[in-house]
Structure formats: C-alpha cells, structure tokens
Amino acid sequence: MLQLDYDKKQTQKNVRDFLRYGRKIRNMYQSSLSIRSSSNYSLAPSYGNGGHSDRVERAAMIRIEAQEEWKEIEAALNLMNESNKAIIKQKYLLPDIPSDIACYMEMGLSSSAYYRLVPKALEEFAFCYRGGELVAWTY
Template sequence: MRLFKEIDKYFTKKNAYEVLELYRRYARMAGEEYTPKLTATYSFEPKSSGFTNKTTETQVTNRVAACDELEEITRAINRVIDPYIRQILIEKYCKWHIKQDKAIYTDLGYSESEFYRMLERGAIEFAENYRGGELLVFRKFLGDVC
C-alpha cells in the first residue's frame, strides 16, 4: 500500500499553468482604483428607482480578492526550493513585460530542453505549495482501497 497517491503530472501542470497565467490579471485588478464614477449629472451615485448601485463595493471586493490571490501565488512561488526554477517562474509569469520563452531561456543561459524541464518541475512544486496542494491531481488506481 502506498502512503501517497501518484501525482498526475499532466493535469497538475495544467492546473498550475492556468493559475500562474492569471498572475498579471490579478496584479492589474489589485492596482485598480475603486473611486466612484461620476455620472452625467455629476453625482457619485446615479439616481435610480429601486436599484442599488454596488459598483464601488464590487470593485473593493474584487481588489481584495485579487490581492489575496496574488499573495497566495507569490507565497507558492517563494516556496519553490530551487532559486533558478523560481527565477524562471517569475520571468515567465510575473514580470509586467511578457517575454517569449526563447528570450527567457536565452537571457538566463539555459538550453531549450533544460528550460522546459525546469519549468515543468517548477509547475509541480508550485502546485504542491499553492493553497496546501489544491492544484494537485492524483492518478486513480483500480486497486485503491482508500
């Protein structure tokens, strides 16, 4: 009997890449201003009958959620053991300027195959560290009792 189930690397990496791809969006959302919008009548909240405008509340909620998500992603990246792999994850997913993979591995001095091996290891480690392993996908075995 195994203590831990085997990780399905394909789906785990897919989950990790999906979350990492959202980093820049969350960063933009976290930086949004949540000042009320002026209407055509120069009032902060439009007059309406029975309709409540929750634009500011929604913006604040979205900003707080984006900040929380950024914090979780950053924490998971920082827990990746190898600093070179951390650097690859940051260069690829967290920098404002989006670079092609070729530019990243050339700038960092890695071969293409080495870069992708390190990126895959980083995605697995990120998935293990993100929200207590929430992104991990385990293989199902026919003989599993648990």
C-alpha cells in the same frame, strides 16, 4: 494501503491555466496599490443621498480578492527553490508575456535546459500553492 500519486501532465496544465489568470491577478493587485495610495479613495464611496455604488463596491471586492490571491501566489513562490521560482516569475508573472526565447536568454539558460526545467517548476509551484491545491491527485 492508500497510495497517493499525481498526474504530472494534468498538474502542469492546472498550473499553466492558473498562472495565466495569475497575470491578471497581479495586474489587479498592482492597480489596487496605486489606488490605495490615493487619499481620496474609499472602498465604498457614499453619494449625496448616502447610498453606495454597487459597481464601485464590486470593483473594490475584486481588488481585495486579487490582493489576497496575490499574497497566496507570493507565499507559494517563497517556498520554491530559486531557479524554479525564477522560471515561474519570468514565464508567467511578468506584466507582458515574454517569448520563451526571451525567458531562457534572460535567465542564461540553453533552450534545452529551459524546456527541461519548466515542467519541474510548474510541478513545484503546484505543490507549494495552498498545500497542493493545483496537484491532480490520482488514487
């Protein structure tokens, strides 16, 4: 009989590494919203000769991918319980990197409660993100 288990420490590391990148995704997504609201913006602007700038096209594709990735992150957050979601947002997804002290004070938690809850929040995010893509499964 196949028994599925997971490496908690590696799963937590996978999520921490991913969410560090998630802050960049958020920033790209936010910048794409402001660009999209501009009436002069085009995903592939043409020039006098009818050609397109490869650099602009690549930048547009990166923004589109960031938008899609951010939607995946939001979908995972929406599946999480409220306290774990708040921890992930506060610690990993704010535009500026807050200190742990700022995080647990903002959330009204003691330091011991905060440090006990962070690993659980990371693990829950791992299971919620794309059906467990960040979980370090062991067999």
